[in-house]
Amino acid sequence: MSTIAWRPAQTLLLLVTLSPPAFAANTSAAPFERTERREACADYDEMRRPFFGDLHVHTALSFDAATQDTRNRPRDAYRFAVGERVGLQPYDARGKALRSAQIDRPLDFAAVTDHSEFLGEVQICLTPDMEGYDSLVCTVYRKWPRLGFILFGGDIAGVDSPRRFQFCGPDARSCLDAARGPWREIQAAAEAAYDRSAACRFTSFVGYEWTGAPDTRNLHRNVIFRNANVPELPVSFVEAPYPSELWDKLDVACGERVSGCEFLAIPHNPNLSGGLMFLDHERNRPPFDKRYAERRAANEPILEITQHKGESECQTGIGTTDELCGFEKLPYDRFGGQFDPRQVRQPTRTNFVRSGLSDGLALEERLGVNPFRFGLIGSTDTHLGIPGAVAEDRHQGHGGAGIVRPDGKTIGLPDNIEFNPGGLAVVWAEENSRDALFAAMRRRETYATSGPRMTVRFFGGWGFDEDLCDGPLVRQGYADGVPMGGILPRSSTSLAPRFATLALQDAAGAPLERIQIVKGWQDGDEIREKVYDIAGSPGIGSVDTSTCKISGAGAAALCSTWTDPDFDPNSRAYYYARVIEVPTCR
Amino acid sequence: MSPKVSRRILWIALLATAPLPMWFIGGGRLPPLALFQISTYMAAVFAVEGGPGTWLAVWVIGGQGLLGAAALYLVARLTAAAAARIGEGRVLAPLTGALVIGLFAMSLFEVYHAAIVARGEPVNIFGAY
Numbered sequence: 132m133s134t135i136a137w138r139p140a141q142t143l144l145l146l147v148t149l150s151p152p153a154f155a156a157n158t159s160a161a162p163f164e165r166t167e168r169r170e171a172c173a174d175y176d177e178m179r180r181p182f183f184g185d186l187h188v189h190t191a192l193s194f195d196a197a198t199q200d201t202r203n204r205p206r207d208a209y210r211f212a213v214g215e216r217v218g219l220q221p222y223d224a225r226g227k228a229l230r231s232a233q234i235d236r237p238l239d240f241a242a243v244t245d246h247s248e249f250l251g252e253v254q255i256c257l258t259p260d261m262e263g264y265d266s267l268v269c270t271v272y273r274k275w276p277r278l279g280f281i282l283f284g285g286d287i288a289g290v291d292s293p294r295r296f297q298f299c300g301p302d303a304r305s306c307l308d309a310a311r312g313p314w315r316e317i318q319a320a321a322e323a324a325y326d327r328s329a330a331c332r333f334t335s336f337v338g339y340e341w342t343g344a345p346d347t348r349n350l351h352r353n354v355i356f357r358n359a360n361v362p363e364l365p366v367s368f369v370e371a372p373y374p375s376e377l378w379d380k381l382d383v384a385c386g387e388r389v390s391g392c393e394f395l396a397i398p399h400n401p402n403l404s405g406g407l408m409f410l411d412h413e414r415n416r417p418p419f420d421k422r423y424a425e426r427r428a429a430n431e432p433i434l435e436i437t438q439h440k441g442e443s444e445c446q447t448g449i450g451t452t453d454e455l456c457g458f459e460k461l462p463y464d465r466f467g468g469q470f471d472p473r474q475v476r477q478p479t480r481t482n483f484v485r486s487g488l489s490d491g492l493a494l495e496e497r498l499g500v501n502p503f504r505f506g507l508i509g510s511t512d513t514h515l516g517i518p519g520a521v522a523e524d525r526h527q528g529h530g531g532a533g534i535v536r537p538d539g540k541t542i543g544l545p546d547n548i549e550f551n552p553g554g555l556a557v558v559w560a561e562e563n564s565r566d567a568l569f570a571a572m573r574r575r576e577t578y579a580t581s582g583p584r585m586t587v588r589f590f591g592g593w594g595f596d597e598d599l600c601d602g603p604l605v606r607q608g609y610a611d612g613v614p615m616g617g618i619l620p621r622s623s624t625s626l627a628p629r630f631a632t633l634a635l636q637d638a639a640g641a642p643l644e645r646i647q648i649v650k651g652w653q654d655g656d657e658i659r660e661k662v663y664d665i666a667g668s669p670g671i672g673s674v675d676t677s678t679c680k681i682s683g684a685g686a687a688a689l690c691s692t693w694t695d696p697d698f699d700p701n702s703r704a705y706y707y708a709r710v711i712e713v714p715t716c717r
Numbered sequence: 718m719s720p721k722v723s724r725r726i727l728w729i730a731l732l733a734t735a736p737l738p739m740w741f742i743g744g745g746r747l748p749p750l751a752l753f754q755i756s757t758y759m760a761a762v763f764a765v766e767g768g769p770g771t772w773l774a775v776w777v778i779g780g781q782g783l784l785g786a787a788a789l790y791l792v793a794r795l796t797a798a799a800a801a802r803i804g805e806g807r808v809l810a811p812l813t814g815a816l817v818i819g820l821f822a823m824s825l826f827e828v829y830h831a832a833i834v835a836r837g838e839p840v841n842i843f844g845a846y
Contacts, residue, residue, distance in 0.1 A: 200836055221838070267762045275755060277743060277833040278774060282762065285770030297765055 163561070163570030166391055167358045172331035172562035178605050179559040179576070181586050182568060184240035185212070185518035186338070186397060186556050187353055187438060187510035192313045193340075194249040194283045196514040197257065198276035199530070202228075203516025205243040205320030212241040212518045213324070213333050219515055219527060232517050232527055236584070236639070238555075239563050241324075241518040242336035243317055244353045247365035249283050250339075251310030252296060262305060266298035291345045291414075293369045303369075310364055314339075322359060331563040337361050341377050341396070343368040345414060347467035347474065348405030350374060350398070353435070353510075354381065357393040357569040361385065373413050374398075375423060378430045395572060397508070399435035401487070402443040405465040406479040409487035409503060411494060424494060424502035432616075433572050436484050436579045437509040439529040439546070439553035445485040446478055453649075453662050455711070459551050459581065469547070489651045489658035492703040496653065506575025506616040507707075509554025509582075519555060521582035523717055526552045551717070554581045559614065575616025583637040589615040589708045593622045595629040600690035604631055615708075627698035632665065633690045634710040641712040642685025644672055648693060652704035662709075666691035672713025679716035718810040720801040728793035730817040734824040734842060735792075737785040741777045743832020748824075749789065751845045752782030755833065778833075 174180075189196045190208050200220040203211070211217045214237040218228025255261045256269035256279075263269060272279030287293050299306035321335040338355040352374060354365070362384035371377040377396065385392035401408035412418045419427075436443050437459065445456035464482050467474030480486045484507070491503030513520060513529040520529070528546030559576040560567040571577065578587055588605060592612025599607060608631055613619055619628055636643050645667030651660045672683030695706075736746040756779030763771045800812045824842035831837065835844050 221836070267758065267765060271758055271762055274758075275833050276836065278755070278759065281742075281770045281774055282766075282768065285768070287768075290769075 163566050165566050166360075166393075167565060169327040169564065170329040172564055172567075173329040174331065175562045177561060178609070179561055179571075182239035182334075182558050182560055182563050183519070183584055184238050184242075184334075184556050184558065184568075185510045185513075186240075186242045186244065186336070186355060186508060187340070187399060187435060187512045188241060188243045188516065188518040189245055189340075189512070189514040190243055190516040192245040192250060192253065192317070193514065194246055194253050195280055196245075196516070197253055198272070198280045198283075199514060200276070201515050205245075205317050205516075206323060208243050208516040208518055209241065209320055209324035209333075209335055211516065211520075212238045217517065219517070230527060232515070232520055232525075234517070234519050235522055235525075237333070238519040240334040240336070240558070240568055242338040242353070242355055243320065243516075243518075244338045244340045244355075245313070245317060246342045247310075247339040247354075247367035248287065248293070248342045248369060249306075250313045250365070251306035251308065252283070252299065254309040254313055255298070255306065261309065263298035263300075266296070268296050268298060285347070287369070291372075293343075293372055295369060307364060314364055318359065318361060325565070326563075334563050334565055334568055336565060336569075339365040341366070341368055341371070343372060343374070343377075344466055345372075345407075346405065346465070348407045348465045349400045349403040350407055351400060352377065352396040352398050352431070354394050354396050355569070355572070356385070358391065358565050360389050360391040360393075362389055362392065373416070374431075375413060375426065378426055393569070394430075395433070395569075396431050397433055397435055398431060399438060399510070399512070400440055400443060401434075401484060402441045402461055402478060402482050403463075403465055404482060405476070406481040409481040409483075409490055411490065419494065419498065419502055421498045421500055424498045424500035427502040428500060428504045431505060432575050433506040433508050433577055434484065434487075435510050435556075436507045437554040437581050438512040439550045440512060441549070441551075442581070443482070443484050445483045449478060449483070450480040450486065451660060453660075455647075455662075455709070461549050485649075485651065485660065488705045488707075489660070492651070492653050492658065492705065495703060504575075504618075506572070506577045507579040508556035508558075508572075508577050509579035510556055511553030513553065521552045521555060523552050523582065523715075529553060552582060554579055555584065557584075557587075576614050578615060583640040583712060585637050585640070585643070585710055585712075586633075586635040587615075587708065587710055588631070588633040590631045591617065591619050591628050591706065592631075593619070593624070593626060593628055595631055595692060597629070597692055597694075599629075599631045599692050600633065604633055604690070622700070625700050627695045628706075629692055629694045630665075630706060630708075631690075631692045632708050632710075633688070634666075635688045636686070636712070641681055641715045642672060642687060643667060643689050644685055644711045644713045645669060646689050646691060647709040647711070648706055649709060650695065650697075650704060650706050652697075652699070653702045661697065663693065665693040667711075674714045674716060676716065681713055681715065683713060685713040718813060720797045720806075720809065723800060723809050723813040724793050724797035726813055727796055727816060728790055730820045731789040731793055732786055734820040735785070735789055736828045737788070739778075739781045739785075739831060741781065742774065743837070745829070745831025745834070745837070747829055747831045747834065747845055748842075749782040749785040751829075751834070752778050752785065754846060756782060 216233040219230040255263040256272045295303040321337045324335040326332045341352045343350045366380040371380045441461040442459040447456040464478040487503040491501040495501035558571045560571040590608030590612045666689040672685035759775045827839035829845040830839045
């Protein structure tokens with residue numbers, strides 16, 4: 132009998148509504164700009180559809196995945212995403228994979244986001260005829276991969292002042308040159324996987340991960356490019372040790388040097404940031420100014436709130452009494468806590484997204500711009516090259532996944548016990564194309580799931596009918612309000628905003644238990660929060676943990692309009708919806 | 718053969734083959750000489766590249782090797798002394814030889830494993846080094 136625990140699958144959405152000062156409504160009526168040549172999608176839908184994907188995927192090109200004997204390359208990752216079976220480590224002496232994986236439902240989109248740091252170094256260390264292959268570092272990397280992981284990840288990407296290894300030569304030229312091969316491979320794989328036909332079955336994005344973690348405190352960002360126009364090389368933590376320098380250097384490498392190049396950066400794992408992710412300054416630097424706030428809001432419109440290394444919404448007992456903030460939490464606040472007992476520290480408030488949403492309101496009061504105005508997504512962060520592998524009953528790990536003997540028997544667990552299978556990114560777009568999805572991410576019309584493919588609509592407006600759930604919810608939601616990720620313009624009346632939320636259960640998942648709205652608002656100098664149950668009710672379903680059978684009266688669909696009973700037109704506020712399934716086995 | 722020579726031969730054989738437990742960096746069982754080999758490489762990397770993680774690895778791995786070597790010295794000493802008492806020392810040489818052959822024969826089986834070696838899979842002495 133497997134060990135199982137109560138697990139409320141949830142969906143997280145964000146809608147920010149601001150009162151004074153007034154902002155222009157960020158409505159989604161305007162069509163997106165087309166920046167690439169492709170056939171028009173046959174199933175264009177102006178009312179938009181939810182597309183499910185994974186924007187955080189590592190393959191054998193990543194320095195850490197390679198030390199875990201991951202052999203799937205970017206093309207294999209995309210093959211997996213569209214439904215093909217791929218091999219997984221361990222491999223026998225003839226190179227035959229002794230495990231394999233296949234996704235139960237293909238994804239709509241994905242991005243391979245290998246670590247930009249060491250793309251060239253890994254290439255050199257694993258290619259016998261390259262200069263540097265015989266260096267001490269490469270010898271250790273090949274002979275003792277786990278120590279190689281410490282060398283690369285701990286002493287370069289996990290420090291305050293990153294640098295290159297000596298074997299990279301003057302100005303790191305040989306490593307930068309060696310990085311061109313894998314970078315081209317990433318682009319070629321994305322192009323091969325992208326369906327440019329009218330069927331629009333699958334969209335790939337060129338991307339990479341900027342892997343900055345000073346003192347092992349995670350500040351990682353996944354950089355996603357809008358189309359095939361991308362920089363000559365990725366900008367890594369070594370060249371740009373601060374997020375703002377990443378944007379600056381990408382503005383040059385992407386915006387100025389490559390025509391038609393656009394990017395966005397997606398922070399992830401605030402839970403492992405050692406509290407750095409939502410401070411009002413970059414480490415060792417002065418507090419944000421208005422320009423910084425504008426740039427962060429523009430360059431980082433979405434944030435990955437859940438993945439296999441934990442969930443970052445909030446934590447019960449750390450600035451909140453919300454009972455659902457105990458979901459998939461890690462017991463440490465930075466990467467080092469996983470490997471080194473001396474670095475185990477309890478997470479603090481700024482390890483969590485809710486503090487960012489709240490503090491963003493206060494920063495807006497001070498700067499006039501909210502730097503933490505972001506939408507939410509989930510992803511896996513798989514290091515096996517298997518995007519969207521979120522099925523819990525077939526979870527084979529994402530972090531190299533343990534040790535499996537050649538006879539097929541697993542030693543211990545398939546992954547670190549505190550890890551989970553990760554989540555998915557959901558994007559509301561008119562069609563499944565790069566331009567449509569990228570535009571949706573820019574306007575933050577996205578949500579995160581912890582794996583289930585629920586469909587969730589969330590609109591806010593001033594004039595919604597109370598019985599909107601019985602009427603044209605979507606059409607009126609777009610016409611008279613703003614969708615998730617939107618900003619409500621200031622109302623000319625003192626009426627409270629009304630929110631319409633529609634949730635459909637995953638057809639292959641569990642029924643729904645309830646919908647909640649989480650509100651945070653400014654009350655003088657204080658930030659307050661409150662959680663409202665607006666549809667369904669707690670405890671209507673349960674799971675038999677010995678059989679994993681679900682019982683009770685969960686709902687296939689829930690819809691509700693809700694008016695904020697505590698609305699104060701003079702205070703800034705954010706609202707997001709949380710959809711909870713009945714408990715299932717983990 | 719004197720007990721001193723027997724002790725030294727046994728100690729070297731034990732250093733090379735005894736699957737001693739190690740605790741840090743994933744744990745496992747490796748001979749002290751394998752740990753010294755790894756920490757020597759890491760020390761060389763540290764000399765060239767620096768890095769706090771590398772330095773820590775040098776000491777954690779090398780330190781465990783030193784502790785294991787000290788423990789095995791005691792084992793070798795006690796064993797050599799006991800062997801010297803059998804048959805008034807006449808069988809010390811063949812006994813020492815038999816023990817050494819036994820240790821190396823054992824090492825041909827997959828009695829070693831460590832997270833830092835061969836991705837944690839059980840290996841014999843050739844995989845351990």
